[in-house]
Every structure is written in C-alpha cells, then in structure tokens.
Amino acid sequence: MQKTALVPYAHLPRAHHDHHVLTSTVDVFGTAHWLLAERAPLPGGDVQPFDALVVSVHPDGNVELTELSAVRARWPHLDRLPDGGFVVAASRARRHEDANQVQVFDMLGRETSSFSVGDAIEHLLVDEAGHIWVGHFDENPAGIRRWSTTGQLTWTSDGARIPGLFDCYALNVSGTTAWACPYTDFPLVEIRPERPDRPVRVWANRVRGAKAVAVHGERVAFYGGYREERDRLAHGELTETSVEPTAVALLTLPDGPAPGRRWAVGRGSRIYVLVEPYTAWGVFDLSG
Structure with missing residues (x-):
C-alpha cells in the first residue's frame, strides 16, 4: 500500500521538555x-487548582509563553481564542451543572468566565469568530x-437530522465552518449555522472509524480506523449525496514508521498529528 x-510542523522547545504535557x-x-x-x-x-504554562509556537517559529492561573481540569482540552486568550475544559464533568468545567482565560492568563458544556467531551475547537465547538462521545447524547x-x-445538532450521531469521532473546524464524521453511520457532515437555507449538509460515507477528517x-481525506486500519488515510471525492472513495494510503511519521500513540486535529485541508512523547507535531495537507 502507498x-x-x-511533514514536520512544530516542536515544543527543548527547554520545556522537563514539564508534563497535559494536552x-x-x-x-x-x-x-x-x-x-x-x-x-x-x-x-x-483536582486542586494549579498554575499551568501554555507554550505557543507560531507558524513563523516564534515562541510565546502564557501562564494560566488556577487551572482545574484533570484531563483538559485546550484551544486559543482570536483575542489571544485561551479555553481550557475538563473532558469529564462530575455533575452536568458543574459551572467550573470550562474556563476562559484572557491573554494575561486570568480567568474571565467559567461554565459547563456537559460531560464526555471528545473534541473542543475554537473557530475564527471565537465560537467554541464541542463534540461529545457516546456517554453524552x-x-x-x-x-x-x-x-x-x-447551535446544537438536536433536530439537525444527522444520521447515527451517537459519538463525534472526528471534528474539523476551519473559518467558521465545522465538519464532522460521527459514529455510528459515519456520514460526512458540513455545519454552517449562519447559512439560513441549509445549515447542515450530509454525505453518505463508507469509511468507518476515522478519528480525523x-x-x-x-x-x-479520513485518517484512522479500527484495528489494522488505525493508520489508514482514505481519500474520497464529494458527489451530490455521497463520498466516493478514490485511494487509500498509510500515514507515517516523517522518518517512515507508523505513528503509534497519537493525538490528531483536523483544520480545513490539514490533519495535524502529535505522537508520544507529544513534543512534535506533523501535518498532512490535502491541498498540497
């Protein structure tokens, strides 16, 4: 198989390798x-509140440090807001009403608000307008x-007629548009809440188990799958109603081996992959 x-993308500076990577x-x-x-x-x-450090590596290679005060999430999700602040969210909420699950910090690392979005966060991604998109796994409907x-x-997927939406396996947020590939039917879903005539479009899809799109x-392109297909990169083309498969490849590290334990983030035409020990991001760009 091809x-x-x-492609190497961003590296955590070696001066910070003695810290624990939370996310x-x-x-x-x-x-x-x-x-x-x-x-x-x-x-x-x-979890007792603790201070944390965000190390940001910009596309031009410049490094920025932001200290966050009194972080409360044990297994956190992180993203940056367009104004320079950050969102940190606990993936699990002990109570649905837990007002401290999501913390919003300003660019100086001070908490400005907190609220709950519900238990079982699989993905949390911020768009260009500062909206916070959350995809849940199957312990939260x-x-x-x-x-x-x-x-x-x-915006909510309730009533959106997305077939088989029990677990948001893959979520991609680019601009102000979200793309998803949810379990159990694994359709490709485009979500544009500001489009009044058709905020959601759905394409039938035969690729199962992808973790990023x-x-x-x-x-x-769909990345990941079950068992021996966990490193699969499945390509397709959109028709009016379905995704038609065109090619399948194996996605590898820049030096050749399979990624092993990894995190993946989809952003528009790109899939970013971070492998253990979680200090170096690589990228696959569909537009390239």
Whole structure:
C-alpha cells in the first residue's frame, strides 16, 4: 500500500521538555499550543487548582509563553481564542451543572468566565469568530454543539437530522465552518449555522472509524480506523449525496514508521498529528 509521510510542523522547545504535557492542539490560525504542568495530575479525588504554562509556537517559529492561573481540569482540552486568550475544559464533568468545567482565560492568563458544556467531551475547537465547538462521545447524547465564550449555546445538532450521531469521532473546524464524521453511520457532515437555507449538509460515507477528517474543495481525506486500519488515510471525492472513495494510503511519521500513540486535529485541508512523547507535531495537507 502507498505510504504518505507527515511533514514536520512544530516542536515544543527543548527547554520545556522537563514539564508534563497535559494536552496540545493546533488552533484555527495554525499556531501549535502545549499546556504544561510541573507534574502529572494525581489519580482519583478532586483536582486542586494549579498554575499551568501554555507554550505557543507560531507558524513563523516564534515562541510565546502564557501562564494560566488556577487551572482545574484533570484531563483538559485546550484551544486559543482570536483575542489571544485561551479555553481550557475538563473532558469529564462530575455533575452536568458543574459551572467550573470550562474556563476562559484572557491573554494575561486570568480567568474571565467559567461554565459547563456537559460531560464526555471528545473534541473542543475554537473557530475564527471565537465560537467554541464541542463534540461529545457516546456517554453524552448531546452530539455536537457550539457555545459562546460566556457559556451561551449558539447551535446544537438536536433536530439537525444527522444520521447515527451517537459519538463525534472526528471534528474539523476551519473559518467558521465545522465538519464532522460521527459514529455510528459515519456520514460526512458540513455545519454552517449562519447559512439560513441549509445549515447542515450530509454525505453518505463508507469509511468507518476515522478519528480525523480534512476537506479541500470536493476532496476529502479520513485518517484512522479500527484495528489494522488505525493508520489508514482514505481519500474520497464529494458527489451530490455521497463520498466516493478514490485511494487509500498509510500515514507515517516523517522518518517512515507508523505513528503509534497519537493525538490528531483536523483544520480545513490539514490533519495535524502529535505522537508520544507529544513534543512534535506533523501535518498532512490535502491541498498540497
């Protein structure tokens, strides 16, 4: 099978390798961010608020440091807001009404608001307008929702007629558009809440189990799958109603081997992949 190698994208500066990586992401503008703590959180019990450091590596290579005060998430999601602030969210909520699940920080690292978006966060991605997109896994039937930075629900998949939406396996947010590929039917879904005539479009899709998706024009690529297909990169083209498969490859690290344990983020035509020990992002660009 043909192999496609990731291209090196961003590296955590070596000066910070002695910190524990809580999570990492690449934002809608292409900047990579690492959320670091002095040590890993202790298992069990409540999390005591702790100070954390965000290391941001911009596409031009410049490095920016932001200290966040009193972070409360044990297993956090992170993304940057267009105004320079950050969103940190706990993937699990002990109570649905937990007002501290999502923390919003300003560009100086001070908390400005907190609210709940519900348990079982699989994906949290911020768009260019500052909307917070959340995709849930199957322990929360909420599906896909969009929030403001003050906790106002601005869009929900309830009533959107997305077939088989029990788990948001893949979510891609670019500009102000979201793309998703949810379990169990794995359709490709385009969400544009500001488009009044047709906010949601759905294409039938035969690729199962993808954990990330990239879209460029009429072309699409799905990354991941079950068992021996976990490194699969499946290409397709959009017709009026379906995704028609065109090619399949294996996505590898820049130096050749399979990625192993990884995190993946979809942004427009790009899929970013971060492998253990989570210090270097690689990228696959469908537009290239």
